[in-house]
């Protein structure tokens with residue numbers, strides 16, 4: 001598409017979107033503005049953006065699309081600043097923030113129907129941050145939630161989708177209340193729990209020096225997200241605190257109930273508790289179950305590693321099949337390598353190739 005795109009906050013998410021827009025819309029000009037000059041210099045060096053705006057106003061003035069990809073409290077402030085500036089008549093402003101209520105309210109209040117605001121939230125990311133972690137494939141196959149500020153704004157969703165089409169995400173329109181409730185439940189609250197658990201382990205690990213040494217897969221899978229950016233999560237937690245306070249209160253009741261069951265030593269209810277969770281989790285789509293390998297997974301038996309591993313990697317490399325991650329583990333008393341692909345088509349190609357070369361496929365999940 002033709003036009004100028006301004007990315008405000010050229011970190012991991014802003015950088016990934018800039019990369020996709022630059023790659024797939026070569027006639028567009030992608031500008032970046034960030035309060036951290038280091039991030040801008042890196043983005044220019046990596047050719048993630050075409051030019052740096054010296055100020056928000058300089059970049060915003062000529063932009064056809066403005067993407068706010070700063071921590072959510074900053075995005076709200078930026079909307080207030082943009083509302084004081086002269087913007088192009090048909091500009092679309094969107095954001096990538098993990099909480100939507102306060103941001104969409106600010107847009108409705110400040111933009112007064114003169115500007116199209118379509119809130120955005122890619123449901124994909126990582127515990128990393130910064131432009132160094134930008135990734136062209138970050139949003140592939142992910143859901144991308146959109147919260148248009150008004151009905152008129154909804155009418156321009158297709159234009160925004162065209163700009164973002166090549167990130168290969170699945171767009172879903174949702175209202176800000178539903179957005180904040182659902183993301184509170186499946187993303188924000190889990191981040192709080194992961195950090196709570198890590199803090200608990202830190203506080204109690206003094207009583208045994210082997211604690212951190214023996215922490216294994218369960219701890220790792222449950223707590224990876226506790227390594228996320230504290231400033232970003234402080235902002236999300238505070239903006240969505242109404243929802244989170246309700247979830248905390250509900251959780252407290254549930255914990256109290258569980259305490260009573262354990263106090264009684266009630267076997268039936270303890271089993272039911274784990275049964276209920278297992279049944280629901282097992283019924284989820286398979287890609288939502290991988291804590292450490294969130295993509296398309298293929299498990300291959302490699303009992304004679306490293307020779308088999310070597311051969312397997314060479315075969316995939318020769319066919320240019322990209323592996324996003326891999327992990328060795330034991331499955332049904334066999335050593336397997338869990339290969340992780342960004343795309344379903346890569347997994348299918350790898351599966352066929354490895355089967356043809358006499359590798360044993362243990363699991364496609």
Ligand SMILES: NC(=O)c1ccc[n+]([C@@H]2O[C@H](COP(=O)([O-])OP(=O)(O)OC[C@H]3O[C@@H](n4cnc5c(N)ncnc54)[C@H](O)[C@@H]3O)[C@@H](O)[C@H]2O)c1
Nearest residue numbers: 009011012013034035036069070072097098125126129130
């Ligand atoms: N990290 C994730 O997994 C993830 C996933 C989806 C959505 N998000 C959301 O996307 C947004 C960006 O997250 P990220 O992970 O890219 O963070 P990041 O820290 O990698 O990038 C944020 C960038 O914003 C810049 N910045 C801060 N205040 C600014 C301001 N006032 N003006 C201009 N630049 C400013 C920072 O210098 C930084 O470069 C957040 O709102 C977050 O909630 C994050």
Ligand SMILES: O=C(O)C(=O)C[C@]1(C(=O)O)C=C[C@@H](O)C=C1
Nearest residue numbers: 098122123124125126127187225
């Ligand atoms: O995979 C991770 O590390 C993430 O935290 C990504 C994650 C999440 O799934 O909770 C975090 C915040 C975003 O708003 C969307 C996605």
